[in-house]
Structure formats: structure tokens, C-alpha cells
Amino acid sequence: xxxxxxxxxxxxxxxxxxxxxxxxxxxxxxxxxxxxxxxxxxxxxxxxxxxxxxxxxxxxxxxxxxxxxxxxxxxxxxxxxxxxxxxxxxxxxxxxxxxxxxxxxxxxxxxxxxxxxxxxxxxxxxxxxxxxxxxxxxxxxxxxxxxxxxxxxxxxxxxxxxxxxxxxxxxxxxxxxxxxxxxxxxxxxxxxxxxxxxxxxxxxxxxxxxxxxxxxxxxxxxxxxxxxxxxxxxxx
Amino acid sequence: xxxxxxxxxxxxxxxxxxxxxxxxxxxxxxxxxxxxxxxxxxxxxxxxxxxxxxxxxxxxxxxxxxxxxxxxxxxxxxxxxxxxxxxxxxxxxxxxxxxxxxxxxxxxxxxxxxxxxxxxxxxxxxxxxxxxxxxxxxxxxxxxxxxxxxxxxxxxxxxxxxxxxxxxxxxxxxxxxxxxxxxxxxxxxxxxxxxxxxxxxxxxxxxxxxxxxxxxxxxxxxxxxxxxxxxxxxxxxxxxxxxxxxxxxxxxxxxxxxxxxxxxxxxxxxxxxxxxxxxxxxxxxxxxxxxxxxxxxxxxxxxxxxxxxxxxxxxxxxxxxxxxxxxxxxxxxxxxxxx
Numbered sequence: 001x002x003x004x005x006x007x008x009x010x011x012x013x014x015x016x017x018x019x020x021x022x023x024x025x026x027x028x029x030x031x032x033x034x035x036x037x038x039x040x041x042x043x044x045x046x047x048x049x050x051x052x053x054x055x056x057x058x059x060x061x062x063x064x065x066x067x068x069x070x071x072x073x074x075x076x077x078x079x080x081x082x083x084x085x086x087x088x089x090x091x092x093x094x095x096x097x098x099x100x101x102x103x104x105x106x107x108x109x110x111x112x113x114x115x116x117x118x119x120x121x122x123x124x125x126x127x128x129x130x131x132x133x134x135x136x137x138x139x140x141x142x143x144x145x146x147x148x149x150x151x152x153x154x155x156x157x158x159x160x161x162x163x164x165x166x167x168x169x170x171x172x173x174x175x176x177x178x179x180x181x182x183x184x185x186x187x188x189x190x191x192x193x194x195x196x197x198x199x200x201x202x203x204x205x206x207x208x209x210x211x212x213x214x215x216x217x218x219x220x221x222x223x224x225x226x227x228x229x230x231x232x233x234x235x236x
Numbered sequence: 237x238x239x240x241x242x243x244x245x246x247x248x249x250x251x252x253x254x255x256x257x258x259x260x261x262x263x264x265x266x267x268x269x270x271x272x273x274x275x276x277x278x279x280x281x282x283x284x285x286x287x288x289x290x291x292x293x294x295x296x297x298x299x300x301x302x303x304x305x306x307x308x309x310x311x312x313x314x315x316x317x318x319x320x321x322x323x324x325x326x327x328x329x330x331x332x333x334x335x336x337x338x339x340x341x342x343x344x345x346x347x348x349x350x351x352x353x354x355x356x357x358x359x360x361x362x363x364x365x366x367x368x369x370x371x372x373x374x375x376x377x378x379x380x381x382x383x384x385x386x387x388x389x390x391x392x393x394x395x396x397x398x399x400x401x402x403x404x405x406x407x408x409x410x411x412x413x414x415x416x417x418x419x420x421x422x423x424x425x426x427x428x429x430x431x432x433x434x435x436x437x438x439x440x441x442x443x444x445x446x447x448x449x450x451x452x453x454x455x456x457x458x459x460x461x462x463x464x465x466x467x468x469x470x471x472x473x474x475x476x477x478x479x480x481x482x483x484x485x486x487x488x489x490x491x492x493x494x495x496x497x498x499x500x501x502x503x504x505x506x507x508x509x510x511x512x513x514x515x516x517x518x519x520x521x522x523x524x525x526x527x528x529x530x531x532x533x534x535x536x537x538x539x540x541x542x543x544x545x546x547x548x549x550x551x552x553x554x555x556x557x558x559x560x561x562x563x564x565x566x567x568x569x570x571x572x573x574x575x
Contacts, residue, residue, distance in 0.1 A: 077291060081334060
């Protein structure tokens, strides 16, 4: 099954194609503020380079985030509308899982980290590898690095685009810095495609029209409105 | 030519099918009224999240309710200019994806140009050139419409939009959101001359508007009485406030028509649904020998049919955008970037 995978959740965007467990194309490009401008043109570029048309694609994979809220809206919208308009299935893949999967050869607990863009607050989760797959061991984490370090009780491989910036903080916060490794990596389109293909082949499709980003954080508006507005009191 | 229009520039997720820029086959609008009422206004991040959830459903509904399929769409037009950046980009991402997968032309439209076309959809007989007042919660502008797709901005608000003043006064009086319909309704039973509120810039030659002073004057006049728990004459305040806004809008628009020596005026945007505004414009224009046109009510507020109509006009002129189309949150109407 040929699957197109995209991820626009970070400063590096990705497009890739996989067929079963074979990678047919993979392309990452910098898109700090221009995911919208570049993504569809780059999908076309990658498909042409690989010798395909969109009509050859049998399913879509979309990196759901977390990451840049604006960025993931671009990818999720493009993914769902391409799936809808070609009448093909779609599967959303958490970007943290994409990063963990790319580090699956490490024989340790894997902790992908994604910057929230707000100070030292990060998105993270822990994954264990088994038989070439990864599975999340607990809830998603949103908080500072020190809080994340407190959750670590065994050797861990941290992975992410800016993980090296955090590695010193992590080592300081931990009692056993020797067990810590940091791998700089970004989500790849081909990985999104591989993970989506696995799900789609098991018919674990997402509903095309309701596919939504994995924000992991509320908009700050709720707190703001409650503080300043006389007439609007926001209730959950 | 069957054009799918998409509009997500603010708080309405909308899609519509329009044939040949004239016939509206469907006009689907998912309002975020529940969110607006909850938060007392538009919160960009929350609006953008809602657009992402709804965009696919709205496009499908536009097709289903017109009895058409994806294969019937011949072009896609989308609001790409003027609006909230995070909101605009959801519509543009969807439009590009459709253009790419269906291999149909893509055209980005300026939101204000869409409003101008809303009235042309309702009243195709509107002659060129004419003066258009486009007035909503997000903008208040006087535009000289020289021909299809040729515009000159004559004036705009220096601070609040007229619809924004309605919203803010309604919020101050605790009448809920949006303010336009509720003030329109209350004003029917009120005395328009009960309070003599300021008419900003009315006596000056400028074609610009300013409504924030009017808003402040009302707040200053009544905040102590609200603080003392007094019951306010809401109907009279609504009627007098609305009259002040209408007086300014009518006077400036007629002044613009006179200055440009045109005998036709077109009123569009959410505030063009206001009953008193329509009444005063109709009466004044009758006396002055000027013809005035309003869009049907379903095309006053933000919608995608007007975007499809404007996009069709641009495509007819040989304009189209490629897959690199980006959003421009703030750009004058006259400046057509990349078109």
C-alpha cells in the first residue's frame, strides 16, 4: 500500500512515501513560517521525483503534532482534504511517536521532546521498543525540563530537534548523567508514511473529515477571558 | 463554470458553490456563535481550531446540498487576503489541496472584494462605476468600484469598525454578542432623539470614519449609573446610538458618491443587514436621486458565495494562483499581489 506521509508540526517540514515497509521517497525542508506556502508544492515535487502521481497514492499519513499550532493545522487540513478529495483513507500519527520510532534501534527507554515555543516548556512522552515497534508507556507530558527529568528512573534516550539544548539541563537534573543520550532528529515524512501504512493496513483509519491536531495544550484565551471580561465567564 | 468558494478569514467556516459567478447553488456557513458568546468575541486561536475541525464538513455539505460531486467543481476560490492569519490559512490549505488533487484552477480573493461581490450577486444590475460602503464588525470602508476587480479606497475607519462599535456597546450594556442584531431589535422600541450622542467626523470633509469616541462617550455617560445598579433606558440608548452610527455612514457615503459623481451606491457587509441603516439610506438616496442596493440578508455577513463570485470574476480576467499561494492578513484592497 503506497502511503504519502506529511508532517508540518515543527520548523522542519517533511514529505515522504512508503510502500508497506519500504521507503520510496523522503524529503525534509525548512519551513519556519511558510509551511502553508511550501507544503502542497513540495508534495507534488516529491511525488514527481519518485515517479508517481497523486492518483498512485492509496492512503495518507499526517503528523498530528504536538508542535506549532499553526503548523499542524496546515498539515492536518492538507492531509484530510487530500484524503477526502481522492476518496482514500487517512491515519493521523502523533509526531512524538514518529520521533520515537526513528530512534527504535536504541535499547533503552525513548523520550522524544518537542519545544512548545513557550520558554522551557516542552511536550514529551516515553516509549518502549518491542519487535521493531514503539509503544507509549504513559500519558503525554507538558511541562518544564526539570519536571520531565524527575520522571526518569532509568537510562533514557532523548530525541528531538532541539534536544541537545536540553541535554545539559537534563544531566544536571538527573543523578545518573552517564545513562543519558541525546539524539538530534526531526520527524521524517517517510516515517509518518510507514506508521500510517501499518495502521491503514490493519484498517485503523481515522475519520477523514473529523481528523484533528494533537494540540496537548488549551488556548491561553480561557484564562485571559475569565480574568478580564465582565460578561463572559467561561465554564468548562 | 462551477466555482467552489471557501471563506475562513474570521469566525465563520463557509463553503459555497456558485455557477458562472451568478447562481448560488449552495451557501453553507458554520458560525462560531457558541464560541463568540462564550468568550465575548473572536479569539483567533480558538477560531482557527474550530475552522480546522469544520472545514471538511462544510465543503462536503456545500456539494451535497447542491446535488454536486467533487468532479463537478471547475475552480476553487478562497479568501487569502485580509483577516486573521491563523484562520485564513486553514481555508487556503484546503483550497490548495483541492486544486492540486482535482487539477482545477486556484484563485485567492481579498475578503473585502468578496463583500463587494456579495451585492453584485444579489443585484447583478448594479452599474459601474459606483461607490460601495462595506461595513461589518471587522471593517468600515468606502470604495470606488471603477469596474469589476478595479478599486480605489476612498476612506476607512481610523479606529473601530462600525460593527465593532455595536459589539462593544452591546457588551457594555450586557446585551450579549454579536451586538448588531440585538441593538437593531431594541432600537425599534426606543426614541432615536433621547440622547444626542456624538457623530464623529460628520462635519469634516474626510471620507474616513471614527467610532471609538462615540463608544467612549456612551460608556462615560452611563458607567456610573451601571455601577449604582440603576436600570438604564436600553431601548433609547440603542436607538440613539444606532442613529448616530447610521447618520455618519449615510452622510459619508453620499458625500463620496457626490465627490465621485456617481448615482449608484452599494452597501455590503454584516451591518448592511441593519434595518434602520437600510431605511435611512433608502429614504435619503430617494431624495437625492441616487440608486442604492443592498445584498439579500444571507449574503450580508461573511459567506463563501461572495468569494466564489469574486474568484470567478478574477479567473475570467485570466488570473489564477499557483500552489505557492500564501495568506496576507493585512493588505489594501487595491494592491493585488501575485494575481
